[in-house]
Amino acid sequence: MLKALNAVIIIYLLAPILVVVATAFTTTAYPVFPPEGFTFRWFEKFLASREFVESIKVSALLATSSTFIAAILGTSSAIALTRFPIPGKALISALLLSPILFPTIVLGLALLVFSTRIGLSGTFLNLVCAHVVLITPFVIRMVMVSLARFDPAIEEAARNLGAGRWRTFFLITLPLIRPGVLAGSVFAFILSFDELVVTLFLTAPGLQTLPIRIYTYVEYSSDPTISAISTALIAAWLVIGLPVYARFLSVRR
Amino acid sequence: MKARSGAPEGAVPYLLLSPNVLWLAMFMAGAIVMLAGISLQVYEAGKGILDEWTIQNYVQFLSDPFYRDVLWRTLALGAWTTAGCLILGFPLALLLSRLRGMRRSVLYFVLLLPLLTSAVVRTFGWMILLGNNGFINKSLIGLGIVDEPIRMMYTMTGIVIALVEVLLPFMVLALDAALLNIDPHLYEAAQNLGARRARVFAKVTLPLALPGIVSGSVLVFTLAVSAFVTPSLIGGPRIKLMSTLIYQQSMGLLNWPFGGAIAFVMLFTIFALFVLTFRLTARPRGG
Numbered sequence: 001m002l003k004a005l006n007a008v009i010i011i012y013l014l015a016p017i018l019v020v021v022a023t024a025f026t027t028t029a030y031p032v033f034p035p036e037g038f039t040f041r042w043f044e045k046f047l048a049s050r051e052f053v054e055s056i057k058v059s060a061l062l063a064t065s066s067t068f069i070a071a072i073l074g075t076s077s078a079i080a081l082t083r084f085p086i087p088g089k090a091l092i093s094a095l096l097l098s099p100i101l102f103p104t105i106v107l108g109l110a111l112l113v114f115s116t117r118i119g120l121s122g123t124f125l126n127l128v129c130a131h132v133v134l135i136t137p138f139v140i141r142m143v144m145v146s147l148a149r150f151d152p153a154i155e156e157a158a159r160n161l162g163a164g165r166w167r168t169f170f171l172i173t174l175p176l177i178r179p180g181v182l183a184g185s186v187f188a189f190i191l192s193f194d195e196l197v198v199t200l201f202l203t204a205p206g207l208q209t210l211p212i213r214i215y216t217y218v219e220y221s222s223d224p225t226i227s228a229i230s231t232a233l234i235a236a237w238l239v240i241g242l243p244v245y246a247r248f249l250s251v252r253r
Numbered sequence: 254m255k256a257r258s259g260a261p262e263g264a265v266p267y268l269l270l271s272p273n274v275l276w277l278a279m280f281m282a283g284a285i286v287m288l289a290g291i292s293l294q295v296y297e298a299g300k301g302i303l304d305e306w307t308i309q310n311y312v313q314f315l316s317d318p319f320y321r322d323v324l325w326r327t328l329a330l331g332a333w334t335t336a337g338c339l340i341l342g343f344p345l346a347l348l349l350s351r352l353r354g355m356r357r358s359v360l361y362f363v364l365l366l367p368l369l370t371s372a373v374v375r376t377f378g379w380m381i382l383l384g385n386n387g388f389i390n391k392s393l394i395g396l397g398i399v400d401e402p403i404r405m406m407y408t409m410t411g412i413v414i415a416l417v418e419v420l421l422p423f424m425v426l427a428l429d430a431a432l433l434n435i436d437p438h439l440y441e442a443a444q445n446l447g448a449r450r451a452r453v454f455a456k457v458t459l460p461l462a463l464p465g466i467v468s469g470s471v472l473v474f475t476l477a478v479s480a481f482v483t484p485s486l487i488g489g490p491r492i493k494l495m496s497t498l499i500y501q502q503s504m505g506l507l508n509w510p511f512g513g514a515i516a517f518v519m520l521f522t523i524f525a526l527f528v529l530t531f532r533l534t535a536r537p538r539g540g
Contacts (some may be wrong), residue, residue: 002344002347002348003348005343005344006344006348008449009341009345009421010343010345010363012341012418013345013363013364013421013422014363014366014367014417015368015376015378015382016374016376016377016378016379016382016415016418017366017367017370017374017375017381019378019380019381019388020374020375020377020378020380020381023381024410032381033257033381033387033388034383034388036521043417051313052477071488072272073273073276074273076269076270076272076273077269077270077273078267079267080266080267080269080270081270083266084266084269086266086267086270092270092274095274095277096270096273096274096277097501098281099277099281101472101475101476102281103479103496103516103519103520103523104479105479105481105496105499105500105516105519106285106288106479106499106516106517106519106520107281107284107285108515109499109503109509109512109513110281110284110285110287111280111502111515112283112509113284113287113288113291113509114283114284114287114288114511115284117287123413127280129276129280130280132276132280133276133277133280133281136273136276140273141372141418165265190369194370194372194373196369196371196372196373196482197482200500200504200506201503211371211373212373214373214377215373215482215486218373218376218377219486220379222380222381226377226378230370230374230377230378232533233370233371233374234370234374237369237370238366241369242362243364243367246358
């Protein structure tokens with residue numbers, strides 16, 4: 001009974017993804033499920049579209065810059081929170097993780113007002129500043145999990161043997177938490193690449209990310225090109241995400 | 254003793270935290286404070302935002318029946334979505350918490366896959382499924398269950414169907430965390446003492462899963478009332494919710510003060526929910 005029920009729930013959970021992937025290959029002019037025939041036409045149309053290809057470049061550059069900053073901020077915060085006795089630790093970590101729960105629709109409007117006032121609106125830097133806020137908590141979380149897995153005595157031993165703070169970090173700590181930093185960064189990259197709501201408030205001509213292109217396209221029309229783009233994205237995240245996920249899990253045991 | 258590089262020991266954690274804290278202080282706290290300020294300013298069509306202070310934006314949202322409906326509709330969406338996620342999430346979380354090794358990893362990945370697929374993409378999938386000529390209606394008609402298509406696109410029903418799916422992984426992960434903490438021996442003990450499965454579920458599983466139920470529900474409710482992508486694409490411009498209204502007011506009409514006021518009503522609502530659940534769950538134990 002429970003098994004049959006769960007099978008139905010899993011189908012429901014994966015239904016939209018399966019539908020999007022299936023309709024990417026349909027020969028009909030609009031996305032129908034089940035698809036009819038088989039064609040790569042929509043993928044060709046997607047790659048021939050200057051707007052979509054251009055927006056992928058914007059998204060990739062944005063996600064790369066944001067992830068780089070988030071990895072540094074997040075890793076140093078995670079080390080401070082797990083390795084040092086500081087007063088008010090619970091409160092500080094709650095505040096640092098709060099962007100996970102904070103409504104993006106509110107943050108988007110707040111950042112629009114803020115960036116207009118300080119003269120940052122309409123710039124690429126503005127988007128980076130916003131994305132770093134949104135994705136750093138995920139780096140903190142993953143790195144904290146990694147730090148909790150190994151004994152701080154190893155670091156102490158290194159220090160006692162005369163290694164300085166930086167030497168200990170680069171020779172002992174960093175190699176041991178690398179899977180966490182990597183998993184956190186990959187997750188952060190994907191989140192940044194997929195982010196829509198906050199970006200929608202801060203976007204400007206020339207700064208159209210891929211999710212924004214998809215959103216504005218889907219709002220007014222519907223053709224299988226969107227399915228093709230989405231399928232390409234899902235495939236990319238599987239290829240990038242699966243090995244990192246597997247590695248992160250295997251270190252866990 | 255070797256020469257130490259840099260700061261004294263006690264300052265190290267603060268130096269490590271400061272870049273992150275400063276970043277949030279500016280691009281989150283600073284921005285929110287500025288939004289609070291602007292929500293208290295006067296907006297006049299044609300003139301823009303004036304340098305006059307007022308609480309009129311809040312009064313308007315909370316007193317106008319049209320906007321009050323928007324508030325209730327948003328809360329109803331949160332409640333329905335949370336209920337849906339609990340009902341569908343519990344069986345899945347039970348299964349996940351009982352699996353071990355490779356099978357658990359696979360199911361875990363099945364839950365992570367939707368999380369890694371953007372909400373726009375998944376909502377697009379639902380748009381294909383929910384239309385009058387979509388797969389669901391065609392199947393229902395083909396099976397003879399209904400004669401005419403059920404309207405799901407541009408309705409609250411459609412939004413709930415899609416939003417429950419979008420937020421389900423969050424609920425399952427929260428429930429799983431609570432269920433994993435239950436000692437399996439408790440089930441055995443209850444069964445050995447003669448309790449049937451339904452009774453074990455009601456007397457052991459459910460009470461011990463309560464922390465997960467509470468945290469998962471608060472998380473899903475918060476995400477549901479503030480969700481924008483799914484409600485705006487499935488609901489269209491006619492179904493007014495707080496999130497779509499914030500966007501419309503501030504981006505369409507450039508009325509940042511009113512958009513800001515709605516945003517703060519949303520924040521207060523969520524904050525009230527947090528305080529309420531904290532009060533209800535933080536009772537002294539054994540009472």
